[in-house]
Amino acid sequence: MATGMEQLVAHTILQGFDAMYGRFLDVTAGAQDRFESQNWQAGHQALKKRISFYDHHVGLVTKQIQIMLGKRYANRSFLMAVKSAYEDLLLDYPRYDIAESFFNSVYCRIFEHRNINRDKLFVHSSQEGRIPTYPTSLTRTYHNGSGLSSVLERMLDDTPFTLKWEDKQRDIALIVDKLHQELGCALGSHPTIEMIREPFYRNKAAYLIGRIYLADEHTVPLVLPVLTNRNRELYIDACLCHVDQVSIIFGFARSYFMVYAPAPAALVRFLAELMPNKTKAELYTAIGCQKHGKTELYREFLHHLAHSDDQFVPAPGIKGMVMSVFTLPSYGFVFKIIKDKFAPQKAISHAVVREKYKLVKEHDRVGRMADTQEYRHFSFDRHRFSDELLEELQAVAPSIIKVTDDTVMIDHLYTERRMIPFNLYIEQANEADLRHAVDEYGKAIKQLAAANIFPGDMLFKNFGVTRHKRVVFYDYDEISYMSEMNFRKIPPPRYPEDEMSAEPWYSVGPNDVFPEEFRTFLLINPTVRALFDELHSDLFEAEYWQQLQRNIANGQYEDVYPYNEEHRLRK
Numbered sequence: 001m002a003t004g005m006e007q008l009v010a011h012t013i014l015q016g017f018d019a020m021y022g023r024f025l026d027v028t029a030g031a032q033d034r035f036e037s038q039n040w041q042a043g044h045q046a047l048k049k050r051i052s053f054y055d056h057h058v059g060l061v062t063k064q065i066q067i068m069l070g071k072r073y074a075n076r077s078f079l080m081a082v083k084s085a086y087e088d089l090l091l092d093y094p095r096y097d098i099a100e101s102f103f104n105s106v107y108c109r110i111f112e113h114r115n116i117n118r119d120k121l122f123v124h125s126s127q128e129g130r131i132p133t134y135p136t137s138l139t140r141t142y143h144n145g146s147g148l149s150s151v152l153e154r155m156l157d158d159t160p161f162t163l164k165w166e167d168k169q170r171d172i173a174l175i176v177d178k179l180h181q182e183l184g185c186a187l188g189s190h191p192t193i194e195m196i197r198e199p200f201y202r203n204k205a206a207y208l209i210g211r212i213y214l215a216d217e218h219t220v221p222l223v224l225p226v227l228t229n230r231n232r233e234l235y236i237d238a239c240l241c242h243v244d245q246v247s248i249i250f251g252f253a254r255s256y257f258m259v260y261a262p263a264p265a266a267l268v269r270f271l272a273e274l275m276p277n278k279t280k281a282e283l284y285t286a287i288g289c290q291k292h293g294k295t296e297l298y299r300e301f302l303h304h305l306a307h308s309d310d311q312f313v314p315a316p317g318i319k320g321m322v323m324s325v326f327t328l329p330s331y332g333f334v335f336k337i338i339k340d341k342f343a344p345q346k347a348i349s350h351a352v353v354r355e356k357y358k359l360v361k362e363h364d365r366v367g368r369m370a371d372t373q374e375y376r377h378f379s380f381d382r383h384r385f386s387d388e389l390l391e392e393l394q395a396v397a398p399s400i401i402k403v404t405d406d407t408v409m410i411d412h413l414y415t416e417r418r419m420i421p422f423n424l425y426i427e428q429a430n431e432a433d434l435r436h437a438v439d440e441y442g443k444a445i446k447q448l449a450a451a452n453i454f455p456g457d458m459l460f461k462n463f464g465v466t467r468h469k470r471v472v473f474y475d476y477d478e479i480s481y482m483s484e485m486n487f488r489k490i491p492p493p494r495y496p497e498d499e500m501s502a503e504p505w506y507s508v509g510p511n512d513v514f515p516e517e518f519r520t521f522l523l524i525n526p527t528v529r530a531l532f533d534e535l536h537s538d539l540f541e542a543e544y545w546q547q548l549q550r551n552i553a554n555g556q557y558e559d560v561y562p563y564n565e566e567h568r569l570r571k
Contacts, residue, residue, distance in 0.1 A: 208224040238569060426438070440471035445458060
């Protein structure tokens with residue numbers, strides 16, 4: 001086959017990627033208008049739409065190449081030449097990083113995830129370490145010559161917002177006080193501030209993100225969440241200047257940011273300097289490049305395997321009826337596979353389970369649902385699997401497990417951040433941590449419900465506790481939209497004998513939920529029961545859930561702040 005055809009295929013893939021990312025940027029660019037017009041529903045739809053672009057364009061390019069080549073694309077030398085030509089196209093390309101992931105996706109789609117050899121894919125980047133030149137300046141730097149208040153005012157005046165500030169001078173004064181309170185003398189008399197030009201939009205907020213150069217030349221992050229009031233005026237809601245505070249905003253249980261990033265690698269490098277505890281995978285995912293985040297996560301996984309020697313084992317906790325979960329003790333993620341057969345009480349299909357996980361990917365997770373990455377034909381070294389785990393996987397999912405002397409191949413799995421199962425955490429928690437955990441659990445359910453998500457199975461084993469002691473939901477096979485459920489109060493018994501009957505004396509529809517029953521199957525521990533009654537007893541009332549449904553129907557979405565109350569400027 002002529003060299004020209006190999007180059008043509010490479011150009012076709014890159015043009016398909018450009019078309020996808022162009023649409024990605026177009027939707028992202030609309031975030032400011034949605035924020036300023038307070039069109040929160042449109043923001044949720046835009047997030048879902050933007051996620052869909054990737055798979056859609058991979059499919060278009062795949063069909064185009066198959067038409068161009070017919071059956072001739074299976075030749076190894078031809079495929080290697082296409083990859084080489086593609087590498088040449090990326091030498092001066094500003095989005096080489098995510099373009100490599102797009103190439104991988106097209107290749108895997110063409111071969112239906114078969115014939116996957118590392119030399120044919122960008123398992124490792126062809127331009128490791130290169131940071132492309134940003135089309136415009138990524139940041140603005142403000143040197144302090146006339147006081148911190150003046151610097152902050154210039155910074156706020158440079159934001160792209162078209163709305164008026166509610167009281168800019170008040171907010172500046174509050175920020176100055178907060179920074180002095182948090183940083184003290186380290187702030188110095190003339191700190192320099194460097195801010196990313198583009199705001200980060202998510203839900204009801206726009207985040208101004210940058211860093212402060214302290215007196216000793218060290219830096220700390222600076223994040224200023226901007227909200228709008230009822231009059232559509234702007235105000236600064238909080239001031240965050242510590243790594244842990246900022247890391248929570250970029251947490252794995254939150255929806256992706258909308259931030260205009262024509263060269264994501266440069267933006268990710270800057271963010272990594274602000275949050276050195278975050279990996280590339282986390283940061284790419286946080287800014288909406290979740291498919292490349294998946295690539296980076298796989299690279300990080302390979303690196304971890306090369307520098308560890310422990311074995312994969314079943315994950316701790318009560319075993320699920322739908323999913324089987326395993327982990328590497330030294331690794332911060334778990335691997336989840338769908339079982340071939342479910343317990344009788346789980347009347348769902350494999351397709352429905354996959355749809356539930358897709359729903360979570362596309363929905364507003366309000367910091368309470370763990371993000372996942374989906375992989376196909378994932379290969380592991382056989383010697384890293386314990387015999388116990390291998391026996392379990394082959395027993396529950398033989399249709400997707402293929403074992404040889406050297407490898408364990410799993411046709412389909414999800415990865416998810418590892419957490420301490422909530423039921424195990426509260427067994428070991430001291431009095432203060434137990435109270436906090438029960439409060440967090442109730443808040444998690446309430447915030448999910450307010451975002452139109454009913455968890456379905458609310459047993460403690462389906463929630464986890466993060467290193468920041470946040471409670472996060474992670475079992476999705478029974479989730480539904482709140483708007484689909486029918487919350488009812490249990491009707492009074494007709495006769496005294498009704499209460500003794502094994503069967504209910506009232507009709508129960510498939511989507512009926514009786515919140516009064518939550519006490520029975522959730523609150524076995526009397527200490528937990530007392531705390532729950534004190535902190536979240538409204539969850540046992542049908543009227544509470546019905547009111548949330550009315551709010552959702554009226555387009556009312558509760559405020560969920562990804563930072564603690566103590567960081568807010570006005571309590």
